[in-house]
Amino acid sequence: MPSVPQEINPLGKSIVREYIHLITFALLGFLVEFGRDKRSMCFWLGMLALYSISSEVLQGILNPICHRTFALSDIVQDISGVLLGTLIGHYCRPLVKRPSGNS
Secondary structure: OOOOOOOOOHHHHHHHHHHHHHHHHHHHHHHHHOOOOHHHHHHHHHHHHHHHHHHHHHHHHOHHHHOOOOOHHHHHHHHHHHHHHHHHHHHHHHHOOOOOOOO
């Protein structure tokens, strides 16, 4: 079987690898922004931050098994992504027409 080159697309690989945490959590933060009220929104934003931290800690603990390491930079990207997505969602909210419920 022929060997596959390690670097098929170094530019695409680096963009996706470097920003996947930011993009994923920005999308989740964007979706949380459209919650029903501020109380539930704060709860879900806190849960996303807790998930980010706990997943990195778990990776550090399970490093010998899953070959993943703890990275503080991933936590920073995750939380930055949540904040960025929430901010984008906040400014996009007026553009979304919600049903009035009076039909």
